Amino acid sequence: MAPKVSVVIPVYNEAAILGEAAAELSASLEKTGWDWEVLFAENGSVDSTPQILEGLAQANPRFRSLHESEPNYGRALRRGILEARGDYVICEEIDLCDATFHADAMRILLAGEADMVVGSKAAPGARDERPAVRRAGTRVLNGLLRASLGYRGTDTHGLKAFRREALLPATNACKVERDLFASEFVVRAYRMGADVREIPVAIREKRRPSVHLFRRVPNVLKNLARLVWVIRIQGE
Numbered sequence: 001m002a003p004k005v006s007v008v009i010p011v012y013n014e015a016a017i018l019g020e021a022a023a024e025l026s027a028s029l030e031k032t033g034w035d036w037e038v039l040f041a042e043n044g045s046v047d048s049t050p051q052i053l054e055g056l057a058q059a060n061p062r063f064r065s066l067h068e069s070e071p072n073y074g075r076a077l078r079r080g081i082l083e084a085r086g087d088y089v090i091c092e093e094i095d096l097c098d099a100t101f102h103a104d105a106m107r108i109l110l111a112g113e114a115d116m117v118v119g120s121k122a123a124p125g126a127r128d129e130r131p132a133v134r135r136a137g138t139r140v141l142n143g144l145l146r147a148s149l150g151y152r153g154t155d156t157h158g159l160k161a162f163r164r165e166a167l168l169p170a171t172n173a174c175k176v177e178r179d180l181f182a183s184e185f186v187v188r189a190y191r192m193g194a195d196v197r198e199i200p201v202a203i204r205e206k207r208r209p210s211v212h213l214f215r216r217v218p219n220v221l222k223n224l225a226r227l228v229w230v231i232r233i234q235g236e
Contacts, residue, residue: 003035003062005106006086006164010076011040014094015047017206021094022056022063028099034106039064041080044071074174074181081164081171090161091182095206098159104199105161114197115166116189119159125200141183141220148228149187153198156183166194175230179216180223191231 007025011018022038029036040053042065053065066083068076081089088109090102098119105117121128121138128135138155145151157179170188174181190196230236 002085002087003037004086005029005032005034005036005088005090006080006084007036007038007090007092007102008077008080008084009038009040009092009094010073010080011042011045011049011053011094012071012073012076013045013047013049015045015049015052017095018049018052019056021097021206025092025097026060026062028097028102031099032103032106037062037064037084037086039066039080039084041066041068041076043068043073043076072177073179074177077181078171078174078177078185082168084164087164088161089164089167091159093158096159096203098201101159101199101201102161105159108197108199109161109163113195115194116160116162116186116196118153118155118186118196118198119201120153120155120198121158121201121203122154123198123200127200127202129202129204144224145183145187148224149191149231151187151190153186153190153196155198156186158182158203159201160186162189162194170194173236175236176223176227178223179220180227184227187227187231 042050042053050067056063057065066079101119108114108117120126142154167189170185170192173188174184176184
């Protein structure tokens with residue numbers, strides 16, 4: 001039987017924290033009473049991440065391991081959403097695994113109060129303990145999305161939960177990958193008329209980012225320009 005909830009987590013070179021994070025996530029999900037699965041969407045790791053995931057999947061049938069040959073967060077996340085079997089999907093980050101967000105978001109979804117719940121790091125009441133440069137990056141990206149595509153929320157990247165059936169059209173409509181897929185996904189859900197709700201989250205990362213922020217900027221800007229062209233000019 002298909003699970004009720006699928007948790008999708010892109011992973012890249014996470015050998016140092018993967019085992020502990022998976023154990024903590026499994027323990028927190030067991031307390032919920034949901035029938036669940038976790039899809040680890042590994043992409044291009046060069047450390048022992050793939051081997052650790054293989055072991056986790058063998059030890060726990062609720063863990064599934066997906067593999068992409070190159071580092072591509074967006075492609076991995078999209079594949080995880082498409083291959084998820086649950087009625088509801090939670091998109092997580094391996095260094096967060098926020099049980100409070102899981103409970104709050106699912107309460108809203110199960111009550112039929114929204115199609116998608118976004119965990120915002122910038123909404124009133126949020127507590128973002130990341131370095132200042134990363135907090136600024138979130139606000140700059142969101143400002144660009146608001147100015148160029150009319151998005152009205154405060155965050156798009158990171159934690160989100162949604163009714164899979166309702167959001168599959170938005171998933172399939174996305175044109176960009178890498179770091180901007182998560183943002184395009186939320187923007188398209190919003191533009192397609194889905195009921196998107198934000199809730200504040202507390203963010204405290206367990207390790208430094210696996211990819212340096214400034215190395216991501218050129219690809220983010222390139223994909224943002226492409227996204228504006230596709231949506232604004234081509235009308236897709």
